[in-house]
Amino acid sequence: MEIEEYGRAKVLKPSIEDDELIAVDDLEGAASLADFEYADRSTHHLAVADTTLSGGKLSRIEAQRVTVTGATLQSVVIDHCVLMSSDWIDCVLSRVMFRDCKFLGANFVDNKWSNVVFQDCRIEYTTFDTIHASTPIVFVGTRFKEVTFRRSELHAGHISNCTLDAVEFDGGTYTDFDFRDNDLSAIRGASNLNGILIDRVQRQELAEALVSELDLRYADEADR
Incomplete structure (x- = not known):
């Protein structure tokens, strides 16, 4: 298995043989799908439930509604997809790469992850709730x-x-999570980021984030 390095993090890449992929028209109905490609689709509702997807790709998918429940994804690449109003509930993701994807209104809840990468994505109005990596x-x-x-x-x-x-950041554990090369001044819940890795210049950014969450009164205002 190939390893990709991101700073100090080492991640196992998906292992996919492009020339061996079989085009499929649907992701529902089968207990498992292997070596598949699901591509170039526009759908109102993409549903995946109680199945295992392995060694495959989802490419150029546009879905108005996405429901992924009780599914296992192993060695899967999901790229150039627009996934709106999506729920990923009780899923297992292993060696999964999301590349150039847009998530607009997503909920990832009670997931188990290993070797998951989001690269060049856009993630808006989304909750990652109880993700165990x-x-x-x-x-x-x-x-x-x-x-x-x-x-x-x-x-x-x-x-x-x-x-x-x-x-x-509303609770959770992020020990040794590498936050360097990001502006942290506008994040919320900075007090929950105990043990993260930052550069010294980011100390001021975190201070700004913490102060912005406090209901402070300044002396010059109080004297008026």
Whole structure:
């Protein structure tokens, strides 16, 4: 298996043989799908439930509604997809890469992740709730807007060259998560980021984030 390095994080890449992939018209109905390609689709509702997808690709998919429940994804690449109003509930993701994808209104809840990468994605109005990661999780070149990380265990992950617009950390564990090369001044819940890795110049950014959450009164205002 190939290993990709992101800063200090080492991630196993998906292992896919492009010339052996079989085109499929649907992801529903089968207990498992292997060596598949699901591509060039526009659909109202993409549903995947209680199945295993392995060694495959989802490419250029546009879906108005996405429901992924009780599914296992192993060695899968999802790229150039627009996934709106999506729910990923009780899923297992292993060696999964999201590349150039847009998530507009997503909920990842009660997931188990290992070797998951979000690269050059756009993630808006999304919640990552109770994500248990057994290996480093990576976000690189991704734009976040109105995103909440809640009650998740994301040890030793990596995030770089990302835009963090109204990103909140509501509980969870992020020990040794590498936050260098990002502007942290506008994040919320900075007090929950105990043990993360930053550059010294980011101390001021975190201070600004913490102060912005306090209901402070300044002396010159109080004297008026």
